Amino acid sequence: MSLTFSTMAAIRFGTGFRPGQMPPENVEDILMQLDAGLRAPPVFPAGGLAAGRQRISDAVVELAALREFNKTVDDVTKRRYRIRFLTGLNNTLAADEHARFMQAVLSPNGFNERLASFWLNHFSVSSRKEDFARLLVPVYEAEAIRPHMAGRFADLVKAAVLHPAMLIYLDQVKSFGPSSPQGMKRKTGLNENLGRELLELHTLGAGSGYDQSDVRNAAFILTGMTVDRRTYRARYAVNMAEPGERMVFGKTYGGGGRGQREIGAMIEDLVAAPETRKHICHKIARHFLADTPPVDVVDAMTTAWQRNDGDLTAVYAAMLKHPASWHDEGQKAKLPFDYIVSGLRALETDEDAMRDLGLSKPKPTIPAADEAMASASQENADPMLADPEVRKVRPNPLTVQAVARLGQPVWRPPSPAGFDDGFAAWIAGGPLADRIAWARLAATKLGGDIDPRDFLRDTLRDAARQDTIDIVSKAPNRQMGLALVLASPEFNRR
Incomplete structure (x- = not known):
């Protein structure tokens, strides 16, 4: 092993x-x-x-x-x-x-x-x-x-x-x-x-x-x-x-x-x-x-x-x-959903924090109902029709929006065959750049006062390579250190 x-x-x-x-x-x-x-x-x-x-x-x-x-x-x-x-x-x-x-x-x-x-x-x-x-x-x-x-x-x-x-x-x-x-x-x-x-x-x-x-x-x-x-x-x-x-x-x-x-x-x-x-x-x-x-x-x-x-x-x-x-760890790439989940777990995101992440400012999608429409709504006495201000909830940038940007939107596969499970499909230039962007955002919003060296040890344990340990230890600030762990090859692979 x-x-x-x-x-x-x-x-x-x-x-x-x-x-x-x-x-x-x-x-x-x-x-x-x-x-x-x-x-x-x-x-x-x-x-x-x-x-x-x-x-x-x-x-x-x-x-x-x-x-x-x-x-x-x-x-x-x-x-x-x-x-x-x-x-x-x-x-x-x-x-x-x-x-x-x-x-x-x-x-x-x-x-x-x-x-x-x-x-x-x-x-x-x-x-x-x-x-x-x-x-x-x-x-x-x-x-x-x-x-x-x-x-x-x-x-x-x-x-x-x-x-x-x-x-x-x-x-x-x-x-x-x-x-x-x-x-x-x-x-x-x-x-x-x-x-x-x-x-x-x-x-x-x-x-x-x-x-x-x-x-x-x-x-x-x-x-x-x-x-x-x-x-x-x-x-x-x-x-x-x-x-x-x-x-x-x-x-x-x-x-x-x-x-x-x-x-x-x-x-x-x-x-x-x-x-x-x-x-x-x-x-x-x-x-x-x-x-x-x-x-x-x-x-x-x-x-x-x-x-x-x-x-x-x-x-x-x-x-x-x-x-x-x-044996032979690192043969598979984490799919985007798994990558984000493992990142949120590593950052100790608890239930309250997850619920807070789910909140977003709704924005109007249509004009308010005029007097005739409001009257018609009351006549129909239907809850959906009676609400003149149904507003669209924006997807969360660290979960739902992020996984869609990374190429694996929740419950939306590209075909009946599902999402590609192969290594090459997820570890490439474009997808990797988006993962780095997510790592920086997650570290900024959720990193708090976590020490990057402790984070590396707790998150990767003996899977961490020496070059990753050296890079993280030399990070210019706390948030960059956390992002480097989340963006590391070890964290992106299984």
């Missing part, structure tokens, strides 16, 4: 050191974080999962009221109230985005937080897909990803792929069996997006041997899965489902009639395929260890998968217990 166990555990497998918080001392300590994370609900959506769901229900009612209101007003007024409605959704999203940082910064369960980010990236959805995605995507992570990432992979796939956020993001709600009653009535056909990504990204992996007929047949089997727009929960609509038998990757489905049970059976079979366990285990090891992870580590993980019916905790344990997982 090139570094001490605690240093590797905190930096490679966690979210970095936090002064006063003891890092794991053995593999069992790391694995215990999974259960601890499951017992502690995330701090987003704001107010908890039930509150997040309630906001979706309230927004459905507000939108219905807005549509009725629009029947009685001119186009300019319609546009103004439309902007107000969207501003409310955007403000809620901004609060949840910052709360996503609070979750990672304050949690003592760094390995659990890293896995949440990994699986969210694997099962990517975007908060910008449509209006209600702004409310739905934080709920998606809280109820589909986090509760299932330490259990069977098949259960995680079902929870993520069949969640309304995914059904909307990959246009499954627009997919109709051509021969189904609704397909023939609407003259609308099949959408293959979810079928393709289920095979290519979520399970088997590209180049695993499936072909276009498997993609199309998977899409046929998935027809019927849609979203109830009154509740924004997934439902199965048999009148949208394509009838008949279909074969996917050598297995036939639909002989007993089309239904959600057939979708579950297809997912179970895809997960059980050796191609899936090889793809997923390699991807996990690539995320934590190196862009080209040790073959023997991946082999140990796939063996654990096979012996334990795809139990992910057993897979993680196989990786963590393999000696090769604890």
Whole structure:
């Protein structure tokens, strides 16, 4: 082992050191974080999962009221109230985005937080897909990803792929069996997006041997899965489902009639395929260890998968217990979110400070309502319509705004494939310059009277190189010394 166990555990497998918080001392300590994370609900959506769901229900009612209101007003007024409605959704999203940082910064369960980010990236959805995605995507992570990432992979796939956020993001709600009653009535056909990504990204992996007929047949089997727009929960609509038998990757489905049970059976079979366990285990090891992870580590993980019916905790344990997982530090770059989280943790940012960071001066986005609009609002008696001064909250420059500038906006991946996990994508001229700018701002705002030499010792421990120690010790002032630690190669790598 090139570094001490605690240093590797905190930096490679966690979210970095936090002064006063003891890092794991053995593999069992790391694995215990999974259960601890499951017992502690995330701090987003704001107010908890039930509150997040309630906001979706309230927004459905507000939108219905807005549509009725629009029947009685001119186009300019319609546009103004439309902007107000969207501003409310955007403000809620901004609060949840910052709360996503609070979750990672304050949690003592760094390995659990890293896995949440990994699986969210694997099962990517975007908060910008449509209006209600702004409310739905934080709920998606809280109820589909986090509760299932330490259990069977098949259960995680079902929870993520069949969640309304995914059904909307990959246009499954627009997919109709051509021969189904609704397909023939609407003259609308099949959408293959979810079928393709289920095979290519979520399970088997590209180049695993499936072909276009498997993609199309998977899409046929998935027809019927849609979203109830009154509740924004997934439902199965048999009148949208394509009838008949279909074969996917050598297995036939639909002989007993089309239904959600057939979708579950297809997912179970895809997960059980050796191609899936090889793809997923390699991807996990690539995320934590190196862009080209040790073959023997991946082999140990796939063996654990096979012996334990795809139990992910057993897979993680196989990786963590393999000696090769604890050598050759610095092979991976911290993604922007992880970089900022580890920086805030190192600066001892507590809950009060994180809440203060989340505050910003709202600014008006539209003119105040005129007398006629105010009167119309009172007549409709709708809370959203009655507020003439809905104002836009500005993203925080040290969290939400910063991570977007660094190239990894919260809950907004560039594609269903998620953000690139490779080293070269994040350690280059432009991104590195932005990290240095963030380091200087964070040191100025949060550094206080921290001694840079103590900060270096507490933040990097035995990972600090002698040249970094020398440079920090010669820094012209306290803030520059802190920024040099945060901008150092060791701090930017795992």
